[in-house]
Amino acid sequence: MVLFSRFFSSVLLAVLYASYGKAAARPGDVKFSTHHVRDLGNGVKVEVFHPPSNYKTFGEGLDVPSSFFDAPIENKTVSFVSSNLNVDSAKVSFKSGFTKDNDESFGYAEQVHDGIPFVNAVANVAFKDNKVVAFGQSFVDTSKAADSKPSVDVSAVISKVEETLQGKKNDIEPTLEYLAQPDGTAALVHVFQVQNDDTGTWYQAYIDAHSGNLLSVTDFVAEASYRVLPVFKMDPTEGLELLTDPSLPSASPNGWHLSKGKDTSGNNVISFKGPQANTTTESSDGLIFDYTYDPSVGPTEGDNIDAARTNGFYVINTHHDTLYQYGFTESAFNFQKDNFGKGGRGNDQVLLSIQDAAGTNNADFATPPDGQSGRCRMFIFTITTPNRDGVLQNDIPLHEMTHGLTNRMTGGGTAKCLQSLESGGMGEGWSDAVAEWFVRSDTPEITDFVTGTWVLNNTEGVRSRPYSTSMTTNPLKYSDVAKLDEVHDIGEVS
Ligand SMILES: [Zn+2]
Structure with a gap:
């Protein structure tokens, strides 16, 4: 408890905290609904575009003509889409569909122009009890569609696209389709698949059938999935989730794993227990x-060690990718093994030791200068039975990782600036503030924040009082700093 009380001692910060914490959404959550630029590596970027879509549900259902009642799903899908959008049925092509329990059926259709289907202008209809209960569509204006006769043959573009995507065309027959573009035009495209069995990549490529240029790709491979506690949750009582591809390509262009790596050892962090080689390996391929x-069992039982290493790997990487958007980049002395020639010093990914044997009821982060790995140690908390794992209380690793951020971003990467009492207190306050910013990033509400509750099984957490905008809940003011002589206490004021 001595370490614990030193590390997480008392009291508060209020105004700065509340305003900073709520000022912006986490950039990791900024997802553009229609555009996404994909960096495929080796300098190739392509744009993935989906036209804006419109989706409606109809409560008890929309009546349809009685001729629909026993019609095949193909016919009623095309009829409904063409009549609802007021387009000729020749402009709608049935793609696929299925029926469940006889009274529910689902149809999927594509827009057609000059007899050629669209890749990305589509519709879906859900029928129930002879009514339409939902309808979604992203049909586009075809007045600026390219000529439907290709001027470049598909055989002329295959080798160039194979070189660009670093793979080989597979034996799926190429097709000719339309691809709606962000500028309102529709490109005529050759569509085929390119695979690389060595690297595992598998793309569907869309090549302009008039210019021969690669316009877009569909990536069939999910890069990685992790069962973790999303960073907007604080502890396991809120439920772990299986997240797919949470990395941000702009911050981690090669994903979170090293080339051909299949464990929790990556470019931004190595998450291990005991010796550094004791990482967690993927539970299944891909x-x-x-x-x-x-x-119901302790941190070292069953799959709990693997769950903990996986969560730590995810949280530290998410902190890396998110803060990267705000400027904690290679040239600003961040923590990466490979800096991709973008400045700063490499070979300093975070070494995250979970369930570290050196202590209990605490956590710490050691920040050496740029070019030397940060060391984060997470300990088991022994307050409860069974014990609880600090790395599964997200606000703790987020707090610790923020020490790496603030120690590197003050003083030009030397990590020497936050050593005095007041500056150290600011560092503690910043760490709590960034942790709160993450765990509250899914809500616009400003509510009181208490850190470290689950590991202690105590709603009061580890500080002396909640972070709050209420001067009644938290009356600390800057003048109180003069009476304090401990960094966490000062941090609570900051
Ligand atoms: Zn701290």
């Missing part, structure tokens, strides 16, 4: 880390 955390 970088899937699906380990179930069992709260």
